[in-house]
Amino acid sequence: MxxxxxxxxxxxxxxxxxxxxxxxxxxxxxxxxxxxxxxxxxxxxxxxxxxxxxxxxxxxxxxxxxxxxxxxxxxxxxxxxxxxxxxxxxxxxxxxxxxxxxxxxxxxxxxxxxxxxxxxxxxxxxxxxxxxxxxxxxxxxxxxxxxxxxxxxxxxxxxxxxxxxxxxxxxxxxxxxxxxxxxxxDPGRVDVGPLVERFDSLRGDPERLNAWWLSLTRAQRAALSTEIPHRVGNANGIPARDRDEANRAALTSDLDYWAQRDGDSQLSGEERSAAENAAHIQEQIDEYRAELDPLTGRELLHLLVYAPGSHSGDGAVAIAFGDPDKADHVSVNVPGLTSETSSTDGNLDKTHDLHRAALDEDNGSVSSIYWLDYDAPSGNPIKPWEIPDLGGVALTVKADAGGERFADFIDGLRGSDEGDRAHLTAIGHSYGSTAVGHGLQDGAEVDDAILIGSPGQPESTAASLTDADVWVGSKDHDPVSLLGSGDRGGVGALGHDPAADDFGGVRFETGDGSLRIEDLLGNHTSYFEDESLDNMAHVVADNDHLVTEQPHRGEDGGGHLTLSELLAASTGASVLDGVGTAGEWLWEHSVLGGIL
Amino acid sequence: MVVLAGCSAGGDTEDRSRFEALEQEALDVVDGVLHDIAGETDMAFEAGTRATSICGESYAPRGVKLRVFARFAAPAEMATDDAMAATGEALTGDGWELDPQPRERIVLATREDLEIRFDFAGVVQVHITAGCIETSDGVAREIGDRPTKDLDWADG
Known part of the structure; x- marks a missing residue:
């Protein structure tokens, strides 16, 4: 048988x-x-x-x-x-x-x-x-x-x-x-005082802080993260996972505290503002709580920065999808004008879209970070009278200060990176691209930089800005992208147009966007979609060869309108389209000439 | 992209109705084909959410995005490839068009304005989304500000 x-x-x-x-x-x-x-x-x-x-x-x-x-x-x-x-x-x-x-x-x-x-x-x-x-x-x-x-x-x-x-x-x-x-x-109980002193002495030096942190016992780390959760959670160089745990503890504790203060009618104006920011952050955690990182079984979302009372009450927050310390590819997305903690929702969704698109590149693990830890100016980007001192010193100062903080954050990611050095991409949108540009000037150690809808860069060439590869997404019908100096460029209050031929970046395909005047701002806020999103995902996942390009401004085939021409042409286009709201829209934005 | 014409007061009502119809369609997918797939592949529901957000920025919201998410334990007995094949078949039978697989262990399909995506990586995570549903700015802010809700999942 x-x-x-x-x-x-x-x-x-x-x-x-x-x-x-x-x-x-x-x-x-x-x-x-x-x-x-x-x-x-x-x-x-x-x-x-x-x-x-x-x-x-x-x-x-x-x-x-x-x-x-x-x-x-x-x-x-x-x-x-x-x-x-x-x-x-x-x-x-x-x-x-x-x-x-x-x-x-x-x-x-x-x-x-x-x-x-x-x-x-x-x-x-x-x-x-x-x-x-x-x-x-x-x-x-x-x-x-x-x-x-x-x-x-x-x-x-x-x-x-x-x-x-x-x-x-x-x-x-x-x-x-x-x-x-x-x-x-217990004589073996952690004496947290000296640990706090040592911790504080190492803040600002992410590599040394990381090495010291990893040398601690689990009990010592736990004692620090409950003794000074806000400082641990926001310290560059602390592993992302530990930052997340400390920040979540700080958030939960703060919300409890402020709820009690509110119940006792003792909440100050500043506390109320911070409490509202904290509630927004909690809402984001709740939205993504069910989504897990399949590699670890942990939540996909990591809270890397939590400072709800900072930046004149706008708050600061950074949220990662995936663990940046373990990922092969890491991107950090910096938003622009008007961004504050309360506007995290839509921006985080864009970061999530990018995360998924970059994962679909199938070229390794990915962590995608939304970073808002700088004082982004408030106001409508093409309603300059709402923005204090447009073109003046204040705006440049804020971008410069933001860039410095951004470079520090990048240093922190490098400091806590595990395994092979991660491929790191900085992404700046709108005014955030200017802040990223200042961060690059400060030596932010990234491999790629993506500048989208940029109103200007602090250097006139990519080579003088950074050693990283610079990629530019700039729709010709995005009015904000026409503000920089350069080929037929605008006033250049925030610097040079990175889409200009003489800048030397790679201008990737984004399409021009609609010419109707009521869609112009939409053009500025839709880079995380369609071919533009695909191209960013290629860069983030280091699939540069898949990026599709479009001619630079000033290059053969790179003809474009100036801002004033765009506004005139788009008004005409809307009227020709018979769109009833065009007149109303134009009335609302009637001081557009102010930015020319 | 889902384009809605008109932004007047009457348009606001239409915008809301259009969004709510699409949201209901997504929830019907949950109650329909997603339940069928979970039953057929023996995947146990673990958690889910439904959320909205604006498409653009606060100064130009443009419209609303919808995100329905569900997480399941891995199929109890079926091998991943078989579960993926069963998922694809069920979706096709429900009128979905399968899209090219962007990477291993993903099943992606579209039906009119909705996209559904299964990620079979240990746990099974499912996203049902629509592109930007264009609305007036006011409606976008109103719907985008809605709090995240847990997804109702009726067993049986």
Whole structure:
């Protein structure tokens, strides 16, 4: 009798009931509570005795000291719990990735077993010896694969059980008052004071900060991220994952605090503005909370900058899709005029579109960052009377300051980068392109720079701006892109037109945009679509050879209208189109001549 | 791109209706073919959202974008290639036109103004989107500001 071994189907195995994403949520909540307790504990320690004397003063000191000590016990217990939660989440992330691989292999083995069984049945008694030998070899190989995957699954289940048991034990170890006191009295307890001092001394030096951070124990990192979450979350050089965790804790803690202040009618104007910005950021996290990074099982979104009260109340935020420290390709998208935390929604959506398009390039992993940590001027880009000091010093100063911060952020990404050096692309839109230009002048270490809808660059050539490859997206019917000096260019208040032939960048295809006057601003705000988006994705994923180009302004075939010609022609086009709203639109924007 | 003509007050009503019809169509896709695919491939629903945002900038919103997202556990028994094939078949049967696969493990299809995209990378993540639905600025701001909602998923 001929025997062909076909393995039985490998049964489905346990799903991750505790997922990395859920563990992150738990750790964030725990961290936020810890931040709150530390704030109160710090306050309690600093309570000064009123001007009382004798027994009253002694009673006050006694009560305050006891209160502070009890809070310290709680803080020590929470620190341990946060450390345990971080470890739990890290182990789950590894198990999650491993599970994906095992599950894939399990289903593949089962599929191959089904196929083999069908082939054996089909071959029947008429099979030749050679055919039988082939079937037998397939069966043996399949048996080996099935045995291996079963063993790996058993090992995985054991590790998963251990992970859960360790976490439960760690939490159970600090869930009574006595255990809290013991944790506080533990001689091995992290002394966070010197760590904070060292941390502060290294801020501004991302590489050294990163190296030092990675040398810390998990408990030390956890203690720092609850002691000074805002500083840890916003420090360039701290790993993206840790920045995300610290910033989420800061956000949750801040929202709780401001909600209480609001309930007590004590919220100041500044606090209200910051609270609204924080709420906007929370809304963005909620919008993308369900989306996971398939590589890690963690949330796709990383909160890299969270400073809701900065930049004159506009707030600062940076959000990454994917982990920039681990990605092969990283892009950083800087928005322009009028951008503030409350306008993150639409801009983040554009960044998400770019992220997906860059992933579809199929040339490695991608992280796409939206970065708004500079004071973008307010106002309509073609309603200059709404923009203070257009063409004056203030605008250039803001772009310059923004560029410096941008270069620092890029340094931070380089400092926390893991593995092979990431291919990094800076993207600036509108005034954001000018800020990026200033950042390039400051030496931002990027490989590619994409300037879209740019009103001007601080240098007249790409070569004098940066060593990076410079790509320019500039629709001829985008009025903002006609503001720069250059071939038939505008006033050049913000610098040179990068689409001009003499600039020396690569002008990629974007199309010209509609000529109707009511669409002109739409032309300026639609670079993250169609062929323009495709070309940016090519650059971000380092598929430069796929970029389609269009002639520079001033080059053969690169004829274009000046801004005043565009406005005249577009008004005519709208009238010819019989668009009833053209007159109204023109009336609303009737001081367009002011920017010429 | 979905183009809507007119931006007057009456146009606002039309804009809203047009958007709501498209949103309903996307939700019908969730209740229809997406449920069918999840059932056929034995994918368990885990989480989902539906969200809107403006297409442009605050000074020129241009219109609204719609994003419906759903995440599923990987098919319990079916190999990824088989699940992708089953997904493609179900979509075609529902009137969708399959687009070229941009990379491995992606199934992409369009039907009129909607695009659906399945990413089979361990978990299965599905996006249903429409391009920029052009509306008046006022309607764009109003709809774009709507808070994100969880996606209702009826089992069974």
């Amino acid at each position: 001929t025997v062909i071994l076909v393995p039985a189907h490998v049964p489905a195995f346990r799903t991750l009931e505790s997922t990395p994403a859920r563990a992150l949520t738990f750790a964030t909540d725990l961290r936020a509570v810890t931040v709150g307790v530390k704030d109160v504990q710090g306050w309690a320690e600093g309570i000064a005795a009123p001007a009382w004397q004798g027994d009253t003063a002694a009673a006050h000191d006694h009560a305050a000291t006891r209160f502070a000590r009890r809070l310290d016990n709680a803080e020590a217990a929470l620190d341990r719990a946060v450390t345990a939660a971080d470890r739990f989440e890290a182990r789950l992330t590894i198990l999650s990735s491993l599970r994906l691989r095992l599950e894939e292999e399990r289903r593949a083995v089962n599929g191959d077993a089904t196929t083999l069984r069908a082939d054996v049945t089909a071959s029947g008694s008429a099979a030749t010896e050679a055919e039988i030998a082939v079937l037998q070899r397939r069966g043996e190989r399949l048996m080996t694969r099935a045995t291996t995957v079963i063993a790996e699954i058993e090992e995985w289940v054991r590790r998963y059980d251990d992970t859960e048991a360790d976490f439960i034990a760690a939490l159970a170890g600090v869930d009574t008052l006595v255990e809290g006191r013991l944790a506080a009295e």
